[in-house]
Structures are given as structure tokens and as C-alpha cells.
Amino acid sequence: MKNLEDMSRRRFVTISGKAGLTTLVASAVGINFGIVRVAEAAMGKVTPFRFAILTDAHLFSIPDHKFDGFLADAVDDVMAMKPLPDFVVYCGDIAQNGKDDQLQKGKKILSKLTMPIHFIPGEHDWYLDMGAAWRGHFGKPTWSFDHKGVHFIGMNSILVRDFWTPAGMTPKQRMDTMEMLESPIAGPWGVREEQLDWLKKDVSKLGADTPVVVFTHSPLWDYYPRWNFQTEDAPEIRSILAKFERVMSFHGHVHQTVYNRIGNLSSVGTLSTSWPWPYPDVKIAYPDMRMYSSDPGNFKDGEGAQHIDLEADFNGTMHYDPFGDMLTPAMKNGFKI
Numbered sequence: 001m002k003n004l005e006d007m008s009r010r011r012f013v014t015i016s017g018k019a020g021l022t023t024l025v026a027s028a029v030g031i032n033f034g035i036v037r038v039a040e041a042a043m044g045k046v047t048p049f050r051f052a053i054l055t056d057a058h059l060f061s062i063p064d065h066k067f068d069g070f071l072a073d074a075v076d077d078v079m080a081m082k083p084l085p086d087f088v089v090y091c092g093d094i095a096q097n098g099k100d101d102q103l104q105k106g107k108k109i110l111s112k113l114t115m116p117i118h119f120i121p122g123e124h125d126w127y128l129d130m131g132a133a134w135r136g137h138f139g140k141p142t143w144s145f146d147h148k149g150v151h152f153i154g155m156n157s158i159l160v161r162d163f164w165t166p167a168g169m170t171p172k173q174r175m176d177t178m179e180m181l182e183s184p185i186a187g188p189w190g191v192r193e194e195q196l197d198w199l200k201k202d203v204s205k206l207g208a209d210t211p212v213v214v215f216t217h218s219p220l221w222d223y224y225p226r227w228n229f230q231t232e233d234a235p236e237i238r239s240i241l242a243k244f245e246r247v248m249s250f251h252g253h254v255h256q257t258v259y260n261r262i263g264n265l266s267s268v269g270t271l272s273t274s275w276p277w278p279y280p281d282v283k284i285a286y287p288d289m290r291m292y293s294s295d296p297g298n299f300k301d302g303e304g305a306q307h308i309d310l311e312a313d314f315n316g317t318m319h320y321d322p323f324g325d326m327l328t329p330a331m332k333n334g335f336k337i
């Protein structure tokens, strides 16, 4: 048991990038997977596996829009993986304006994936009809499941207080307001009481050594609140999950590589398939995670997908799979946290 505990502290995770056909694998130490149960994989309880993340396709109601092709390319990239991921998580913003045809188009493109796919919503999916169409297509926005010894959780982090009723807004005006990167009136996002209560119950029976992976649309830390690169009640989420040795969180919304760790919870930003946001002009905790500014001559630079390999030798590998040549020095050369 001592050995197992020692090995569980190794916490090796690799960040790597892929440029065209070249895969560059670089070492990074310290990103915080729930390693203990993964360690048990080596004891025969769990087998290694891979999962992939696609996010932020922002599909418009325009036939054959370029973003349709970008999402389709990402789907093809996932289906070309060897081995295939056990499942895919879609981290929000399938639609640009919350319209049913946009959601349907995304569902159709993603239907080419042969593995299970789990969805959480983004603000662009939700505020035209308060998630009615999204739920019709993709089910509950709050869920959890266990897979090969790891506990996976998805939550809706884009809930805001009602600003539209006092303002007398139409559904379209509400959607237009929430689409803005900097909205003067929408207020901060969060998962809110109901999901916090659900989360408390969901994890109540899990042992502290259970590896936990959480998906939200917005980051579970105050990255840049002005652009809603945050979740207002993330401190409560972190507090509920504090009993676990390690918690890994993945989020969409920021359309860029970014990493942070607070306590036992690591947080990793994912590449969108649509466009890369510029980095906000703030200091970030792990600046080496920044990708280069995307190349304006490469129309798909700074976009892509990602996959994560959890391995029986206690290593977790996070691969960014950019469409273009975007790679940070950190991704090329490795970095230590």
C-alpha cells in the first residue's frame, strides 16, 4: 500500500500538441488528475482509457458555414484516433444564437461519433428559450457517471440572475445580451443552489481517493470575470470537492489554452473548434500555458480539439489537437509547475 501511495503522488501529466502529422510530446509535471484510483488500474481494478473534449463550435443558421466544417473536421480527427476515445464530452456553445436549427446541425455533425457523447451547455445554447431546445436534444445539463474507476461530473455553469424580466426584454434581446463577451447588465455566471445541492449529494458516498473529473463551460476560478471567464460559485464547488485528493476540471468558453490550480483542483481550458480568443490583459497563474497568438495567415490556427489519456502507470496525458500549427513553447519543450 505504501508503494501505491507513493506512486499516487507522482502526479505526472503531459501536455502535448499535434501539428499536422507530427505529434510533439512534452513533459509537464503536476497537473492534477485523480491519480489514486488510476493507480489502482495497475492493480487490475481499472484499465487505461482515453476521452476527448470538443467545444465551442458556435454554429450559425447559415448553410455550409465554415464553422460547420471546422466541427466536422474535429469529429473526423476524433474518429481517426487510435485507440478511439471511450467517450467524448462536449463543453458548450454548440449554437451561436441558441436557435433550434443550430443545435440540430451540431447534433447531426456530432452524430458521426460512434462513442457516447456527454453534453453541457454554454451561454450561446441557452438564453433564447432558457435551454428548452438544448434539453430536448441533449438531455439534462447536470449529470455524473463512473467510468473505469473515475467519477465524471458535468454541470451547467452559465446560470445568471433574472435581468430580463425587470428590463422587459424579449427572448431574443435576452439572447443577444448573453452573447456579448462583455455584457453591462447580465451579471456573473454560476451553477447556483440547486446544482450545489445536487453536487453535495452526488459525491457524498465517494471515498477521498476517488479520482474526480468535472466539466463546466466556464472556468472554476476567477480568470477574467469581465468576460465571464469565471464561475461565481466556484469557491463553493471547490469546497464541496475539497475532500478528494485530486480533482481535475476542464472547461470551454475561453477558446484558448490556460491552466490553473487551486488547492486540490486543477483547471484546464480547451481549444474551441471555431475561433481563438485573445488572452485578456491579466497576469495568469501559469503563463507557460499560453499558446502563441494565432497566425492570421492560417485560418484554422488556434482552434482544435483535445484528448486525455489516463494510463495504468499513473500517468495522465493531456493532448491538445490543434488544427493549425499553434503550439506554445510549453507544449513544445515541457514545463514544470
Ligand SMILES: [Fe+2]
Residues within 6 Å of the ligand: 056, 058, 092, 093, 122, 253, 254, 255, 272
Ligand atoms: Fe464559446
Ligand SMILES: [Fe+2]
Residues within 6 Å of the ligand: 092, 093, 122, 123, 124, 217, 252, 253
Ligand atoms: Fe461561452
